[in-house]
Amino acid sequence: MQNRLIELRGVHSMTQEDLAIKAGVSRQTIISLEKGKYNPSLQLAHKLAIIFGLNIEDIFIFEEDDD
Amino acid sequence: MNIKNSRSAFYLTVILLIALGVYMITRGDSGMGTGLIAGAIGVFTAKLIQFKKMSKLESEGKVAYDERSLYLSSKAALAAIRIYVLVLASLVLAGSVFDPVWSLTPWDLIGFLLALLVFLWLGFYYYYNKVE
Secondary structure (H helix, E strand, O other): OEEOHHHHHHHOOOOHHHHHHHHOOOHHHHHHHHOOOOOOOHHHHHHHHHHHOOOHHHHEEOOHHHO | OOHHHHHHHHHHHHHHHHHHHHHHHHOOOHHHHHHHHHHHHHHHHHHHHHHHHHHHHHHOOOOOOOHHHHHHHHHHHHHHHHHHHHHHHHHHHHHHHHOOOOOOOHHHHHHHHHHHHHHHHHHHHHHHHHHO
């Protein structure tokens, strides 16, 4: 699943480490998320949405091929 | 089981293994006893290093194991079980057909099969951690 994490981190001047600590996950998880190799749980997606002050669908781009 | 209880259980297991090793030595089986003690100390040392690393991460507010770790663990377990069943089924078939003679105690056989499953899981976890 594509996402805007890299862009949003840049806007908020956050490193992967900063985001990982705020989201309560490992830096490796943030790396995998940004590469689109790992899909977050609903709970993690919600946490990220709160951190960036956006809705989940504003961060994660669901495409038809993701089914 | 929380982290503190699991660590206590681990330390107890190591103590029991060392005690068992000492018992084996007093019974005259010094090879097995020494191996057991050496193995227990080796695992204890490796785990201690891991515990220290995790404590350091936690003190810095970082997370060592999260939902992705659980996801990879589950995926690795499924892959390991599939291969394990395939390998064992093949061995049973081959054994039934060719009927080889093995001079192996049941305990050694169980030990090998256990090690095979653990190594399969570790291998798949390492692989999925790299690609995902």
